[in-house]
Amino acid sequence: MAANPEQAGPSATLPARAKLAVTAGKAAAAVSRAAGRGSGSVIGGRVALKLDPDLLKTLAENLDVVLVSATNGKTTTTRLIAEALRAAGPVVSNALGANMPAGITSALAGGTDARFGVIEVDEKYLPMVARDTRPKAVALLNLSRDQLDRSSETRMLAEKWRESLQHSDAVIIANADDPLVTWAASSSRRVVWVAAGQAYREDAWSCPSCGGVMQRPEDDWFCPQCGFRRPQPHWALHGAFVTDPQGGNWPIQLQLPGRANLANAASSAAVAAVFGVHPQIALQRMQAVQAVAGRYESVELNGREVRLLLAKNPAGWLETFSLIDPAPAPVVLSVNALSADGTDTSWLWDVDYERLVGHPVFVMGQRKLDLAVRLEVAGVHFQVVDTIQQAVAMAPPGRIEAIANYTAFQQLRRDVKN
Numbered sequence: 001m002a003a004n005p006e007q008a009g010p011s012a013t014l015p016a017r018a019k020l021a022v023t024a025g026k027a028a029a030a031v032s033r034a035a036g037r038g039s040g041s042v043i044g045g046r047v048a049l050k051l052d053p054d055l056l057k058t059l060a061e062n063l064d065v066v067l068v069s070a071t072n073g074k075t076t077t078t079r080l081i082a083e084a085l086r087a088a089g090p091v092v093s094n095a096l097g098a099n100m101p102a103g104i105t106s107a108l109a110g111g112t113d114a115r116f117g118v119i120e121v122d123e124k125y126l127p128m129v130a131r132d133t134r135p136k137a138v139a140l141l142n143l144s145r146d147q148l149d150r151s152s153e154t155r156m157l158a159e160k161w162r163e164s165l166q167h168s169d170a171v172i173i174a175n176a177d178d179p180l181v182t183w184a185a186s187s188s189r190r191v192v193w194v195a196a197g198q199a200y201r202e203d204a205w206s207c208p209s210c211g212g213v214m215q216r217p218e219d220d221w222f223c224p225q226c227g228f229r230r231p232q233p234h235w236a237l238h239g240a241f242v243t244d245p246q247g248g249n250w251p252i253q254l255q256l257p258g259r260a261n262l263a264n265a266a267s268s269a270a271v272a273a274v275f276g277v278h279p280q281i282a283l284q285r286m287q288a289v290q291a292v293a294g295r296y297e298s299v300e301l302n303g304r305e306v307r308l309l310l311a312k313n314p315a316g317w318l319e320t321f322s323l324i325d326p327a328p329a330p331v332v333l334s335v336n337a338l339s340a341d342g343t344d345t346s347w348l349w350d351v352d353y354e355r356l357v358g359h360p361v362f363v364m365g366q367r368k369l370d371l372a373v374r375l376e377v378a379g380v381h382f383q384v385v386d387t388i389q390q391a392v393a394m395a396p397p398g399r400i401e402a403i404a405n406y407t408a409f410q411q412l413r414r415d416v417k418n
Helices: 016-034 041-051 055-060 074-085 101-109 123-133 154-165 179-185 259-274 279-286 314-321 346-350 368-378 388-394 406-417
Strands: 064-069 091-093 116-120 137-140 171-175 190-195 235-238 241-243 249-251 298-301 304-310 331-334 361-364 382-384 400-404
Touching (some): 016 041, 016 055, 041 055, 041 101, 055 101, 064 074, 074 091, 074 116, 074 259, 074 279, 091 101, 101 116, 101 123, 116 123, 123 154, 137 179, 137 259, 154 179, 190 259, 235 259, 241 259, 259 279, 298 406, 304 314, 331 368, 331 388, 346 368, 361 368, 361 388, 388 400, 388 406, 400 406
Parallel strands (some): 064 116, 064 137, 091 116, 137 171, 190 235, 304 400, 331 361, 331 400, 361 382
Antiparallel strands (some): 235 241, 241 249, 298 304
């Protein structure tokens, strides 16, 4: 599966047009950073692709590419896979989560000596990126509702995945506990099934194959109408252990919290094994990951510990609530509705905010009043604030759990570090 380790990285043998595009993209990114407009990866990629529309395909030619796609957990799993594969050779990755073609192109352009490309891909763009990069492996973790104003309905996304992967030579590492993911992957030639669990099931009650009502007994699922059912997994998560296809049980010891990250690590170990990295080595390397693009990071603000948690959709909020300290730990919630978040916030009504009863809650962000109405209905006591500094000053003792969606999370990170 692996590329020749003596092979040079992607930019060593680039044609002249591609070299020009890479150089121009890096210059545009540098200008963006100097202007304080972020990392510059997106604008750099856009400029490069404008000059050479085939640049992504060219950059991926000499890499063993792994694509990671899901509604939740893409960035963390990408980081875990990258750490595991570094046991076998240099890795280039879009570690900061720029997961559309421009950001991916920009990331690969920096991998001059890389052997592996570990790439997070937005669900909508997976077919396009898979076509251009010809991946050796594709990890499919989960599918649930997200950014309804931009993304397709979940079954439509699953159908696009299914159509794009059915003729692929890639090994598909897929979550057997998610019916939508299973249906998307089941048309593929080579599938490694991972029993990684599914906490949020509200988008998986109808059969993606025939539309029938799914039956969901414990640790299983099936459609009584068409017979579509959960496949027998090759890898399985059992508590804090993952079982490999040979029956070996390997402990997962992460610095990242929560059941969802244990599932991410199990899938990552299955991906690493495709490239010959032993589960013990892969999981040991994953222990080094403490935070991912600021997620799960604890910072000190005005003498108080604040932990930063990202939650972008109902499934993500459900997983995040399982991480917070028990009541009466103070909680800050921040929600925006900018284009990067999705402008439709109707998903707030699908989140089980009743779990926050007993916590002192502080609400902020662009859509704080929408969130306040939702909490009022849920019976949660809250106070509306304008800044994280206000919330910290008013919060009772205890570590403060700050939960935010995408752009609100980025703003929180800036605010606590300034």
